[in-house]
Amino acid sequence: MSLVKSIVQDVQHLLIIVYSTFTELSKIQQFLTILAIPFIYSLTWQFFYSLRKDRAPMAFYYIPWVGSAVTYGMQPYEFFENCREKYGDCFSFLLLGKVMTVYLGPKGHEFVLNAKLSDVSAEEAYTHLTTPVFGKGVIYDCPNWKLMEQKKFAKVALTKESFIRYVPIIKEEMIKYFNYSFKGNSGKIDVLKAQSEMTLFTASRSLFGDELRSKLDASYAEMYSDLDKGFTPLNFVFTYLPLPNYFKRDAAHNKIAHTYLDLITKRRESGKIEDRDLVDALLKNSIYRDGTRMTDREIANLMIGVLMGGQHTSSATSSWFLLHLGENPELQEELYQEIIKVLGDKKDLTYDDLQKLDLVNSTIKETLRLHMPLHSIFRKVTRNLPVPNTTYIVPKGHYVLISPGYTMINERYFPNANSFKPHRWDEIKSIDGGISLPATNNGGSDEQIDYGFGKISKGVSSPYLPFGGGRHRCIGEPFAYTQLGTLLVTYILNFKWSSKCPPVDYTSMVTLPVQPAIINWERREKL
Template structure:
């Protein structure tokens, strides 16, 4: 109960009492929490023979994504599937995505009823929008336009949203433990899963039977051409299930991150002004307006970038990383505070959690850790910048089967996880977040009196209601 009410408070209080490693029972499961950078390393850098993600997550994910993908397959198959997806996430595609996202933002502001004050151009009128609700919509619209293909985007104002909502209803904490209770929610989830799978399989069939020159090289096209190492092609059903997995993996994470970014910049006028000025300086057009940015240009903007990094530090969408212990797991002495000459062992069958959300606000690492202060990432010689470089660029590199990546398992800052399960959507999420934020700050002035607290009742930590941002069209 205490964990469910406020996981941060719970973790810090338990650490104060027992040190970095402690056990608690959650809905009948014995969970060992391993905090600190060593805890991060033990869980994210753990050997496959000792810790396992599939068994920790499959109850939740397989009924939603479908069989044969992600956590319904052995780890080596997941690594191959991640390799296939990465083939569809190239710099070339990111370049094309920036323009598509830009168009989607403009279309959304001109058509969504919450933004009537934006449409009333030339009139100095204030309106308001629910940050999480609006950003969820922008996230799914932009992800479908870019990653999911024209056919899915075409259905976004029709049948898809209801199917998506029903499927999403399957993501509840209870389903981690008991996914098949015949509750109305689960029945709707199963029905939607079948319908969306069929929808993607139809797209594949149509593309095969009636190839069109207009079909873009999107994620579906990239997956269609892939083969496993044993020569087996990826089946249509697997492609459909991978597409669902990608949609779901990026939806709540990116929309939560986006809404926290907006809530903070609406609250901190100085940061909002600096962000806007950054756009004005970099993208002036000859007629006095702002021209479209390129992917490379957006990537290099320090203020925009630091706002996202700082938001993911304070509000990482996934606050815990879970694994099942599949063989007895000794805890390193320096982590576990075991009495002399003894070692703590986490027994097989228990669960082990890391909580990078704790190292991301640990006062022994970060200056004023609870303050949202993007400038910590841009100060010369700053620790934050060094930590980020190690996590994303300069640290040890490893290939787990889906290309060379930074290992990052002992980093105190790891919003996208690390090791073999590191997020493959990281670069895409940055393109999406950067483009949406840049476009919104160009078009809107935003205000809010307080940044709302965390809502811990959802799997992904979102902002609590009320979370309305007041806005007017930027003059």
């Protein structure tokens, strides 16, 4: 006890000396001292962290708490490559107070996407991002088993029979849009704005029916854009802040949710719940295995998530392939000749026609390679997680992060990786098993697993994973190819265009073209 008492007295004496010295300083000196303390602490913490052999090396940073958020947020792929050159494929960085352990390349894909549910959690990683956007009780605001069943509920609208119906609907919506927005024989158009609206109209009508489509106008595309802007590094840390983009996000969610709720209420009151579309399917079949039923508000929230999956990914991807093709008029002509050859004398495009259009599908595939919609995928670690083939341990409470988008534009996996070359897929079609239903990114493995929404490939070690993998793999890949294929074919048959491809805007988690993104179009002469 005397030793403890002596130590306490020494500490008290030291604190008195420190306080006395501090009070003797001028006000400016006191301010600078206080300002320096977090920087000194941060540098000291980084030094001792670097001595640990059981932690992935950390990217050095100057600003406490902020860490590498600015460099990561502005140019994530460039940041990843700089870190890889210094530390290897596995490293860590500080993102607004949170430690992120990155594992680049196919081994990282396998490590994170096939991690055990008991080791990592997507729900804990994403709920503060997604719940304000999608709403309560769905996607990541519920236990994982419920999310798997929500995917199963939604898949009834993602069958081959459904896609056969969707193709003429999507084409009809596009022709209406062209007639309304593309005036005259030539002009300019903001491609991101146009594609946001066009993909919203085509996805809403095909998935949710004519009744909902009639309620939507261009303002809803803007509201979905406001929802998109809810996915930023700042939102990752702070779910709610008194900032304009937060207010717009919340207003957009409430407006869209009430529009969907009105439709649901009318369907219930009519007593005519059939099998017209996904809305009917959710009203009839959204009963969990424990016997509980989704509430109408949860169905509306799930509709927001489903439509967002079918809208923001397709709007970004279609914007990018239009911009790239605007720099490649010879490729536009090659696509035109392929489409004419497949369609022959027919006027109407069909789902079966889309399966025969190799260059069209390769163009979509190449666009997704260059511009994966989400540049980062992460999970929160729920118990200490060893990194395979290393001495590193990712402790509980930290995060693991992978970037298939980085891998897909890396020269180690794709020669001339930054060039837009759809014909590269003529030689490497086997890399992800093709796009026929069911679409797979098998990464060299044919083993399948059912997480609760149907069997999918278990292998995720492919360098090409534009739709993710594992239990959280996007179920909308076949719909995306159907929608994007119909969009591309209809554009090619109606227009020629030119453009300058802009750089990528990484300020949200969605990789969009920097504005303005303009195409100069002219109508194609009809044969």
